Amino acid sequence: MNRIVGLETEYGCLVTRQDERGSEPWPSRVKNHLFKKVRVGALDRHHRDYEEPPGNGGFLRNGGRIYLDMGHLEYATPECRSVSDVVAYDLAADAMVQASLDAMGVADEVSFLKNNIDHVTGATFGCHENYLMRRETEFTPEALGSLLSFLATRQIFSGAGRVGQAAPSEIEPLPPYEQVDFQLSQRADHIVNDVYQWVQFNRAIINARDEPLADYRKYRRLHLLIGDSNMSPFATAMKVGTTNLVLTLLEEGRLPSNVLLQDAVYATRAVSRSGRADARVTLYDGRGETALGIQEKFHAASVEALAGRDEETDWVLEQWAFLLDGLRTNDFEMLIGAVDWASKKWLLETFRADQGLEWDDPWLQSLDLEYHNINHARGLFHALPVTGEVAEFNLRMRRENALREPPSNTRAWGRGIAVERFMETQMPYIVNWDSIAAADLHVLPMSDPFYTYEAEARLLIETAML
Numbered sequence: 001m002n003r004i005v006g007l008e009t010e011y012g013c014l015v016t017r018q019d020e021r022g023s024e025p026w027p028s029r030v031k032n033h034l035f036k037k038v039r040v041g042a043l044d045r046h047h048r049d050y051e052e053p054p055g056n057g058g059f060l061r062n063g064g065r066i067y068l069d070m071g072h073l074e075y076a077t078p079e080c081r082s083v084s085d086v087v088a089y090d091l092a093a094d095a096m097v098q099a100s101l102d103a104m105g106v107a108d109e110v111s112f113l114k115n116n117i118d119h120v121t122g123a124t125f126g127c128h129e130n131y132l133m134r135r136e137t138e139f140t141p142e143a144l145g146s147l148l149s150f151l152a153t154r155q156i157f158s159g160a161g162r163v164g165q166a167a168p169s170e171i172e173p174l175p176p177y178e179q180v181d182f183q184l185s186q187r188a189d190h191i192v193n194d195v196y197q198w199v200q201f202n203r204a205i206i207n208a209r210d211e212p213l214a215d216y217r218k219y220r221r222l223h224l225l226i227g228d229s230n231m232s233p234f235a236t237a238m239k240v241g242t243t244n245l246v247l248t249l250l251e252e253g254r255l256p257s258n259v260l261l262q263d264a265v266y267a268t269r270a271v272s273r274s275g276r277a278d279a280r281v282t283l284y285d286g287r288g289e290t291a292l293g294i295q296e297k298f299h300a301a302s303v304e305a306l307a308g309r310d311e312e313t314d315w316v317l318e319q320w321a322f323l324l325d326g327l328r329t330n331d332f333e334m335l336i337g338a339v340d341w342a343s344k345k346w347l348l349e350t351f352r353a354d355q356g357l358e359w360d361d362p363w364l365q366s367l368d369l370e371y372h373n374i375n376h377a378r379g380l381f382h383a384l385p386v387t388g389e390v391a392e393f394n395l396r397m398r399r400e401n402a403l404r405e406p407p408s409n410t411r412a413w414g415r416g417i418a419v420e421r422f423m424e425t426q427m428p429y430i431v432n433w434d435s436i437a438a439a440d441l442h443v444l445p446m447s448d449p450f451y452t453y454e455a456e457a458r459l460l461i462e463t464a465m466l
Contacts, residue, residue, distance in 0.1 A: 001244050001312065004079045004132035004214075004410060004449045007090050007236075009114065009229055010072040010125040011097065014369065017109035026110050027073035031057065031066060033100045040096060040403075041066070042422045046430055059419050059431045061404045062092060063412025072125050073097065073112070078412030079449045083241045083312055084397065085407050087233045092402040094374040107375060114229045115160065115372035116186035119365045122166055124190040127229035128207075131222040131243065132214065132449060137251050145284065146255040148194055148264035150246050150298050151205050151226050153291040155268070156277040157323040158239040159184035160228035161341030163348070163359065163368045165273065166190060180273045181359035182348070184341045186228045188272035194264045205264060213433040215447040222247065226268065231372055231381040233397040234338045234390050238323060241316035245302045256301045259294050260284040267291075275345075277327035292327055299324060337386030337394060344371050347380060411446045414453030418444075421461045438464035 013026050034040045041060035044067075047053055057067020063078030075093035080086040094114065101107045117124050139147075165180050166189035183189075187203075196204035207223040214221075224243075230236040249255045261267045262282040271279040271291045278290045299320050306313050326334040327342075335342040348364055357363060373379035386394060406416035418436045422429045430437040436444045436457065442464040446453050 001081055001083065003244055003247070004081060004130075005086050005240055005244065006077045006079055006130045007086060007240075008074060008076045008126070008128040008130070009090065009093065010069060010074045010116075010127070011374075012113035012115050012118065012125065012369075012372070013073070014111045014113055014373075015109060016111070025071065026106075027068055027071065029104070030073055030097060030100050030112070031068060033104060034066060034096060037103070038096070038100065039423060042419045042429065042431065044431075045428065059415060061406075061416055061419055061423075062089065062402060063406030063410075063416045063419075064089060064093070066093070066096075070125075078406050078415070079410040080407050080412075081409050081450070083237050083244070083316065086240050087236050087397045088399045088402040089407070090236055091233060091398055095398070096403060098374050098376075101375070107377075111373050111375060111378065113369060113372040114231055114374055115369065116228055117162060117166075119164070119369070124166075124187065124203075126187070126225060127227050129222075129224040129227050129240065129243065131224070131247055132212070133220050133222055133247060134251060135212075135216070135218050135220050137220070139250075142257070142260070143250050143253075143255060144195070145260040145264075146257070147246065147250060148205055149259045149261045149267075149294055150243075151224065152261060152264045152268040153271060153281070153294045154239065154242060155185040155188065155226075155228070155272060155341075156279075156291050156295060156327055157339050158227060158230065158235055159188075159272065159339075159341040160186050160230060160235075160372070161344040161368075162186045163364050178273070180275070182275050182345055183272040184275060185268070185272040187226055188268050191226055191265060191268050205268065214449050219449075228340070229372070230340050231379070232337055232340050232343065233394045234319075235340050237393070237397075238316070238319060238338075241312075242298075242302075242320055245306055245313065245316060246298055249298075249301055249305060252305065254301060254305045256297045258283075259289075259297050262286070277330075292324065296324055336390075337384050338390045340371075340381075343381065343384055344368070347371065347384070409450075409452065411449050411451055411453050414444075414446065414457035417454060417457045418461060425465070427464055436460060 035043045041058045043055050043058040045054050059065050065076040067074055077089040097112050101110055162183055191203050193204035195206045195208050203225050205226045207225050212219040212221045262284050267281045277292045280288055283289050303317055332342045332346045371380040376382045406412035427439050434446050438460055442460055444456055444460045
């Protein structure tokens, strides 16, 4: 990718046995174990804001960040420049968190879930996507409308799936509100705006705050709230890879023009609740189309404009076509391990038939949660019969070096060097995404996320130690 991309994942936590070892919540205990026992990184020694006091989190050896946010353990990947790096560094947090639970001897009673809903309270928590874009990119009404159409319909291959739906009291209802058994996306019911500045109480498809964490004269950051957390590494790759290609079309003025939706928020919920890739949506001019048809138009435009640019682009285009073919024929077995909602529905349908259960049986909600358990010994995703290239890709993305080494082609590399040295010394430090400070007045601005800052980071530490 000729773009910086990063993911933020908020983990759910499920405790299945009465805790008799203290009152500290498990997300906090795991965070402390990671930093103080495993020494994955350097804890913040300063207030980042009123909700992030010293010790609330810190940056990691791999260039990413772990911290507590509204009670959740949250992980942000380092800045990545390839689809495979985004996936590998996303999976690195799963491995770190589960290894901590194993080391603390609580893996049988405490589970961390890579999901986005709490069936009991109705709460939702996010998987946010960040894409760096050129500042001069024009988000015209037509371009923004086209992008919203893509994001509202990409859930047909990126959705994580869920049993049931949010209650009307938990969301701002959009008509009609009907009972559904299973839907494509966990976040769809909780998206109530297309573009909005705030995150927590008015969740939008696109978050509008302009915070590039880089040179604001050159870059802007597109912050997406609509995506689900994916258990499938392949699904994560396709979520990020296809979105990157569509953003390239936007930057080059080559988006398809016949895909604008009449209401992107309503379409997001309608497609999810249909439980089908060929769900009908209404275009801006009143014509009908399917979610699958819109995705086929974006794929065709991407092939025409971008095919042959590089190996990664061609791989994404090829796999995008593979997913659309499987969704067109409703071949769930073909999509096992590649599309989370299809994999989950196949599992649950098999179990329902075997046990004679209705969709409103609480057992199915429990299985829904267990699909997202990051523990390989318990999580249902890890027991899927995945074969072929998807299985090989999912296995290949679990890189041990992603736990401790940053990407070598972004500023995360220089940050990782600094974090490593700060862990070895007692000097004061402040680490941010776009700067590092050591000792008293030694500051390294890092406004270019495409640059490694390796030499500058080493010089900063050496100078501060004099």
